[in-house]
Structures are given as structure tokens and as C-alpha cells.
Amino acid sequence: ExxxxxxxxxxxxxxxxNYTIYCNYxxxxxxxxxxxxDPGKSLESLFVLLSxxxxxxEGRLMASLxxxxxxxxxxxxxxxxxxxxxxxCAVRKFGNEKLTFGTGTRLTIIP
Amino acid sequence: xxxVTQSSRYLVKRTGEKVFLECVQDMxxxxxxxxxxDPGLGLRLIxxxxxxxxxxxxxxxxxxxxxxxKKERFSLILESASTNQTSMYLCASSFLGTGGNTIxxxxxxxxxxx
Numbered sequence: 001e002x003x004x005x006x007x008x009x010x011x012x013x014x015x016x017x018n019y020t021i022y023c024n025y026x027x028x029x030x031x032x033x034x035x036x037x038d039p040g041k042s043l044e045s046l047f048v049l050l051s052x053x054x055x056x057x058e059g060r061l062m063a064s065l066x067x068x069x070x071x072x073x074x075x076x077x078x079x080x081x082x083x084x085x086x087x088x089c090a091v092r093k094f095g096n097e098k099l100t101f102g103t104g105t106r107l108t109i110i111p
Numbered sequence: 112x113x114x115v116t117q118s119s120r121y122l123v124k125r126t127g128e129k130v131f132l133e134c135v136q137d138m139x140x141x142x143x144x145x146x147x148x149d150p151g152l153g154l155r156l157i158x159x160x161x162x163x164x165x166x167x168x169x170x171x172x173x174x175x176x177x178x179x180x181k182k183e184r185f186s187l188i189l190e191s192a193s194t195n196q197t198s199m200y201l202c203a204s205s206f207l208g209t210g211g212n213t214i215x216x217x218x219x220x221x222x223x224x225x
Contacts, residue, residue, distance in 0.1 A: 009151075033214065042201065043154075043216040088153060090214075097142055097161055097207065098169065099214060103153040 002027050002093050006102030014110050016078050021105045023072040023089035032072045033090040033099065034063050043088065046074075076107070084109045114138070115217035117202050123223045130189040132220050134202030141207035143185035144214070145169075145177065147198045154201065160185055161207055192224045 003026040013019050023032070031050050035043040047056045049065035049072060056063050060083065062075045072089055086106045090099040118133040136143065142161050146154040146169075156169030158177040166177050174196060178186045185204075189196055199221050205214040 004153075006153075035216075042218045043203075045213045045215070048213060090154075097205075098156055098159055098167075099144070100156070100170075101146075101154040103151060 002029075002091060002100045004089060004091050004100050004102040006089055006105055008105060009103060010106050010108075012108045012110060013076075013079055015080055018078065019076050021074040021076075021087055021089075021107075023074070023091075023102055025070050025072075025091045025100075027070075028094045029067070029070070029091045030094045031092045032065050033092075034061075034072070034074055035088045035090065037086045037088065037104070039086075046087075079109045081109045081111060083107060115202055115204055115215050117200075117217040117220045119220050120218065121221045123225060124189075124192050126193060126224055128192050128224075130192050130222065130224075132187040132189075132200055132202075132222070134185045134187070134204075134217055135183050136185075136202075136204040136215070137183065138204060138206075138215070139182070140204035140215075141182070142205045142214075143179065144203040144205075145175075145185065145187045146201045146203065147171070148201055148219070149198050157187065157200075189222075192222075194224050196222065197224045198222060 005024045034046040047063040052067040054065045086104045090101045115136045144159040145157045160179040176188045202217040206212045
């Protein structure tokens with residue numbers, strides 16, 4: 001059974017600081033997703049990572065994937081208040097159509 | 112613009128009632144999914160479908176069934192609602208197979224069972 005662990009579950013950080021959210025998964029995967037969710041809203045796709053060493057960046061967010069370590073990171077650079085949200089990673093097991101989600105990281109950026 | 116539409120955003124139902132949650136996508140996607148989201152548990156897959164009339168159980172199918180009579184529509188059915196099914200339900204869709212395909216989510220349906 002595929003398990004996806006995210007940490008931390010809660011993260012409170014000051015504006016302007018850098019931080020990283022970690023996503024570990026238990027079995028071979030062929031793609032990893034990062035999503036953002038604002039309170040009461042649906043999930044917005046941020047990144048899809050397909051291969052070992054993949055790195056994608058959008059604004060202050062950068063995601064990377066290490067398939068050997070079964071680890072993905074979402075790095076936040078110089079955080080701003082607009083980045084406050086819950087972030088989920090999700091993993092698709094190799095050869096399977098289903099996604100398994102982590103429990104989410106609730107990020108709060110303090111002015 | 113990509114669209115996954117869940118017809119009911121907020122529902123309040125009584126224990127034992129039969130509940131239908133409807134989801135429609137306009138992207139000609141083969142895959143459609145139903146997840147439920149609960150605090151501290153993330154999203155858990157209930158059922159998914161990769162084609163019309165095809166379905167597969169997810170991680171928590173007990174108490175639920177699904178129907179996919181047309182490619183664009185995927186319904187989640189609670190045969191006899193119970194209070195532990197109070198949750199937010201999210202529908203999603205995607206293309207089948209390989210490639211960096213994004214999975215698109217609907218706005219969610221908040222169900223309260225009293």
C-alpha cells in the first residue's frame with residue numbers, strides 16, 4: 001500500500017523567510033504532484049514532477065523530486081502573505097491511475 | 112477554460128437518506144475520481160472510473176457507490192447516509208495514461224449528515 005507522509009503539518013513563518021515542506025512516499029512512483037488549497041476552496045495544481053532530479057519553479061515556489069530517496073520538497077523563498085494556504089503532495093504509483101495524497105501542510109505567513 | 116463542476120456545494124441530509132453527488136467535466140477526460148477530505152487526514156480516494164461504466168474501489172469505498180453512464184458525468188451515491196459521512200467531497204478528472212497530465216478538481220461539496 002502506498003503511503004505518503006508530509007511534514008510539517010503546520011507551519012507558521014514570517015514574511016521574507018525561507019522554508020521547505022517535505023513529502024516522503026513509500027513505493028515506486030512515476031509522478032508526483034503539488035497542490036495548493038485556500039480555505040473553503042478546491043485544489044489548484046502547482047507542479048507535476050515526472051522524473052528523478054526534476055525541478056520546477058513558479059514565482060517563490062520551487063519543487064524538486066528525488067525518486068531514489070522517495071522524497072519531494074516544496075521550497076518557499078522569501079515568503080509573502082499570499083502564500084498562506086494548505087499545500088498537498090500527491091503520488092501516483094507506477095502504472096496506476098490513482099493518486100494518494102499526503103495529509104497536507106497548513107502554511108501561515110505572518111507579516 | 113478547464114471545468115469540473117459539482118452541482119451541489121452545500122447539502123444537509125438526515126441519517127438514512129439516500130444522497131447523490133453529481134460531477135460533470137467538460138474536458139473529455141477518461142478518468143474521474145471521488146475523494147473525501149477530512150481535517151488531519153488529507154484526501155482519501157473513494158472510487159475512481161477510467162471509462163464509462165467502469166469503476167474501481169479506492170481506499171475507503173465502504174458505504175458508497177458510484178455511477179458513470181456518460182463519459183462526462185460521475186455520480187457518488189450514499190445509499191444510507193450516516194453521520195460519519197459528514198465531510199467535504201471532491202470530484203476530479205484527468206486524461207488516462209502517461210504524460211504529465213494534470214488532475215483537475217471541482218469546487219467541492221460540503222455534506223452534513225444529521
